[in-house]
Structures are given as structure tokens and as C-alpha cells.
Amino acid sequence: MPSFTVRFSLSLFAFLFLFLSSVIASEYDHKYQPDEPVTLWVNKVGPYNNPQETYNYYILPFCHPSGNPAHKWGGLGEVLGGNELIDSQIDIKFSKTVDKGIICQLELDEAKVKQFKDAIENSYWFEFFMDDLPLWGFVGELRPDKNSNNGKHVLYTHKDIVVKYNKDQIIHVNLTQESPRPLEAGRTLDLTYSIKWISTNVTFARRFDVYLDYPFFEHQIHWFSIFNSFMMVIFLTGLVSMILMRTLRNDYAKYAREDDDLETLERDVSEESGWKLVHGDVFRPPRNLVILSAVVGTGAQLALLVLLVILLAIVGTLYIGRGAIVTTFIVCYALTSFISGYVSGGMYSRNGGKNWIKSMILTASLFPFMCFGIGFVLNTIAIFYGSLAAIPFGTMVVVFVIWAFISFPLALLGTVVGRNWSGAPNNPCRVKTIPRPIPEKKWYLTPSVVSLMGGLLPFGSIFIEMYFVFTSFWNYKVYYVYGFMLLVFLILIIVTVCVTIVGTYFLLNAENYHWQWTSFFSAASTAVYVYLYSIYYYYVKTKMFGFFQTSFYFGYTLMFCLGLGILCGAVGHLGSNLFVRRIYRNIKCD
Incomplete structure (x- = not known):
């Protein structure tokens, strides 16, 4: 049965991979002959300050294409990203200049004027x-008006497109909005366009460079943060090695002495304290073993997944394709x-778990x-608002099929x-039959405090990078510095492991042998600090507004932090x- 399942899954994956591989194999070869038609695709509109509300x-009541x-x-990632490209049917031919062409004539009535005014007031942009x-x-502009306190709403009616090309390939396109016209019911506006073609020596391979914000991502503070985190790693690993290994070496030396007389040995045993006293309980199976096994297994998968996606992004420049990162993430997952x-299966079995089917189902389905x-x-929420962020039913079926027949x-x-x-x-060490009572210790050695404090240093190591990631995702910047x-x-990973080891050692020295869940939560608490930072970022660094965008911001951030928490917890x-x-x-x- 397993071999049949694997063969069937691989066959289905091959089919789905071909279906989803538009990010790898382009539909076009990006080469044009003179006067060959070039399609201008319209995609989406939405408030500029709300990136997900598209x-x-x-x-908007623009002229619809005929027929x-x-x-x-x-690919799948493009659909999940809320893209819907429609042919504008604007007459554009490769290397053919158009001084002024008519798109359509827009007849304004009260309803259309109101729609455009609402869009302009909310700074609607289009792509x-x-x-x-x-x-x-931008759709239009709100200009000061001496006769009105609310200003005058003007609609841009002319689109000036400049296209740079190298031989038979398009290298760069730029759009300039011109001819603003006031919005008044009963008027007819001519929507026009112009196309200018300019030859350039920039190669096709570097045509996306213009969209990359080098001063922002390669700022000195970014380099400094990497150096600072690297020094933290050196200091932390050195500290762990020096303090723990020195302490443990003394303990090992005492246990290794074979020529001690009975009196000395008894005195040493009576003076023992800390982690050595709990050797009969430290390997006792943790509570809720099936859940811990599932989250640790899922976290190990997410750690490998993130590493794999980052490497593929570095090698394949995935930021170029629409939705390429999302598609790669789903397939690799x-x-x-x-x-x-x-x-998960190995951990569950080593700890004496019997209900392995339950463990397997929980592991496979927990994070998804x-x-x-x-x-x-x-x-x-997206369906209620009629947004492109709503995922079509067919896409949901594809994602479910990938999970059900591959994952x-x-x-x-x-x-x-x-x-x-x-x-x-x-x-x-053999686990004793009767659990050892756990003595009360000072408040800072309790599992809850150790868990909360454990995430501070890992969060500090990624704090600056979180700012760049959040800014790229919520502020229209292409993240490319993988x-x-x-x-x-x-x-x-290194900081999380070191901090969790220190926390575990302190816990065991406090004669508390419930280290399994504490070590997980100690590392997973990093995600709590990231989520708290996201709240600060939302209210201080963005201008987002409305229930729709707020829901999507904190919903996506919660999804990200859950994954980060499971990943860090498993590593810890x-x-x-x-x-x-x-x-x-x-x-x-013994």
C-alpha cells in the first residue's frame, strides 16, 4: 500500500507541477517582431494605504473592453496573491510609436462621479x-479649490507609456498620468493614451533591477544588524560552551572517580543537587505526547522548508515572477x-506512544x-467585500488535492x-516508577518565566530583518535580499538552540524535569514578540485603515507567527x- 500511495502521489504531483509551473516556464518567450501586438493587461485597483484591499x-466605471x-x-501563487489580468484591448504594437490614441469616451453620470470621487478620496491606485x-x-487627484472646502476631484484621462527595448525584447515600461479633468455629471471625457519606444542597452536579464530598492535594503543599518546578530551568536555560543562545559566537566570528573572510598562516595551523593538528582525522571514521557510530537515534527519540516525556499529564491530569483514564492512554498511544503x-513518528515511538495513527494524522493536518x-x-471577509483577495473555489480544491494526495x-x-x-x-537513564516531587523554587526558575524569557534573544537577532520583511510585504517593495x-x-537557529539549552539547564538545576514542553515554549515565545512588534508596526509605521485591511494584516501576521513559533519551538x-x-x-x- 505505501508504495502504491507513493507512486500515485508522485504521478499526481507531476501533473500538478505542470499545472502550477507558470512561474518556471513562461507562457511567452518575451520576443517580438516589429509591429507585433503587445498586450496591456489591467489587473487591480484599491486604496494605496491598504495593500490587501484590492x-x-x-x-470602477472605466470603459469596458468590447466582447x-x-x-x-x-500559477497557483498568482491566484492566491489576488491577481486577475484582463486584456485592455488597447492597440499597442512593438516598436510602433503612438502620439495619441483613443481608448474610449467615458460618459459621466451621478453614480459614476460618486464612485470615482470615493476612489480618489481613498487614494485608489491601479496596476x-x-x-x-x-x-x-493613481486613478485621480484631489486638488485644492478656492470655491470648495473639500477640494476638486480630477480624473487622469491620458496615459503616457514609455517602453524601453533591446532588439526584440521589452526591458522597461513606465506610465505617466496626464490631462486631469474635473468630475462633473453629464460630461463626456476622452480617455487617451500614447506610446513611445526607446532603444536601450540594458540586457533582458537585468530588466527587473529598476524595481529593486537598493538604498533601502542594502542600507548600512541592514549590514550592521547582520554583524550585530553574528557577534551575538559568537558571544552566546562561547558563553554556553564556557559556563556549561566547565560545570559539567567537574560533575563528570566526580562521577568518573573509581577509587573513592565508601564514605567519600556517600558524602558526594548526599551533597548532590540540581540536574543530577532528576536522572530518574528527566526522560519521563511528557504530557500530551501526541501533540508535542506533532508540533516538533511540523516545526522540523518548516525549518527545512524555509531553508529550501530561501536557497531556491537565491538561485532562481523567484521575486521576478508573480506569486512564484507562494507557489514554491506550497509545492516544497x-x-x-x-x-x-x-x-514526529520517531519521537512518538521513542517515548512509548501507542496511538501512532492519531499522531500521524495530527502531524499531517495540524499546521495546514x-x-x-x-x-x-x-x-x-474578502468575499463579503467583493475583493480579489478572495480565493476562488477551484483554487481551494487544488490546494486541498495537493495536501490530500501528496502531503x-x-x-x-x-x-x-x-x-x-x-x-x-x-x-x-532508566525512568523510575514513582515520579520525583518537584521542589518549589524562586519565581524566575519557573517554567512560565523561562519560556517567556527564552524568546527575547532570538527576537533580538531577527528584529531588524522583521522590519525589512514587513515593509516589503505591506509597503509595495520587492524583497530580493535573500x-x-x-x-x-x-x-x-543557532541563537534559539543556545538560549533553549541554557533555559533547560537552569530548569533541570532547579530539579524540574518537565523540560520538554518548557524547551518548546521557550523557543516558540519568539513568535509572541514578533506579533507584539507587528502591532507596533501597524499603528506606527503604516497608514492602514478599515476592517478589511486590519483583518488581513493581523490574520496573515498570526499565520506567519504560528509557523515561526512552531519552527523555533521544534528547533529549541x-x-x-x-x-x-x-x-x-x-x-x-543507577
């Missing part, structure tokens, strides 16, 4: 595409599901269904392999698990 371009205009559907290159502009099953729950609420079977296979290959118990992201991600737990096994391997547990 609508179909023709929700049934062509639609361009990209076009030509040869996969974006063009942006499905393929890496084997890792979550393997880690959390995202589905948040996405369902956001999608309902789920691979998680099942990983669980079976994990149980059989790494599921044998290998604890260095080399920075790779370094920050590796630094986050796995690092602490290795540490605990290492220190108890060299002591006499």
Missing part, C-alpha cells in the same frame, strides 16, 4: 502589466511532509488546518519510516533533547 480594475476580453491566469512588467498609477512524519481556519475567516501520504510514509528506523527507546535572510535564519526542543541526552550519558544513573 478589487477588479473594472469595479469577451481575454483573461490571463498564472497594469505589459510583458510581465508592472505599471502603476508538500514534498517535505516526509520530514514531519519521520521526526490552522492556516485553513484563519484563511477561511479572511476569505469570508498526507508523504507524512504517512515518514511516520512509518520514523517508527521503524528511529523509534527504538534509547534513553541513557542572502541576508539566509544569514539571519541561520543566526536565529530538538537542541535541548540532544543536550539532555549528552549530559546524562556520562553519569551513573
